[in-house]
Amino acid sequence: MNKITLAGQPLHAVLGAAPAVLIPFGFILDAMHSATGDEDYAKASYLSMAGGIIGGLAAGMAGVADYVADKPQGEARREGQLHGALTGAALLVGAANLVLRRQGTHARGGSLALTALSAAGVLASEYLGQRMGKEAGTGERAEAGVHADQDDIRIDHRAPDVEQYVAAGPSSLHAPE
Structure with missing residues (x-):
């Protein structure tokens, strides 16, 4: 398996920390904005989501490069595709949320739902990615x-x-x- 690494760690996993942390944190900030009405929370949420999406795109590029180099088969292939699809969908929802916010629709409340959906998708994808990495590291996929x-x-x-x-x-x- 030819994985791109950084300091001995798979680059995809290193970069994947950004969306796994920043997007759910953006949801927390959005919820705080909803509860308090403080616009500073909304601005911080926007920046957190934007950072998570940028990090997710970078992690996705490294993940695609690893996937293409590895050419997984069977269940590993299906799980890799599901992981990529979940991440992609979560990032698209997050990006749509950012676009709506730029158009001034944050105050309508739908933004919190989109942030929650994006955070849930990223966390589900992260769980699947961690499970795949754990199985690969423990040899559970050994023949x-x-x-x-x-x-x-x-x-x-x-x-x-x-x-x-x-x-x-x-x-x-x-x-x-």
Whole structure:
């Protein structure tokens, strides 16, 4: 897997922190504006949402580059596409919210609902992304097979180690395609 990294960490995950924090924080600020009527909360929410969307676009570019380089198959492919679609939809809702605010419709109350929807989408996408990363890191996606003596065995082809293949002996396992 050829992931773009920054200081040894996947760039997509590093940049993904911006929308995962800033967009829900924008919702909190929007709720505070709704409760108090203080325009400073609305301005801070706008800036937080804008920063989250910019960070989300940067994270999305890194994520697409990783996805194309990795060429996932099966469930990993489906989850990657769902993660991208959730993030994209949340960013579109957030961007639409920012455009409506620029046109002066923030005071009508629909902005809070759009901010909540965007925050929920980003958080759901972040949860899915974290779950995918955890599964990739723990080898839960390691290929399963049955050893010649009918014992279940798992080999993680993403981190090839000759010892695991030798220890497995003859089995129904095959090399990755």
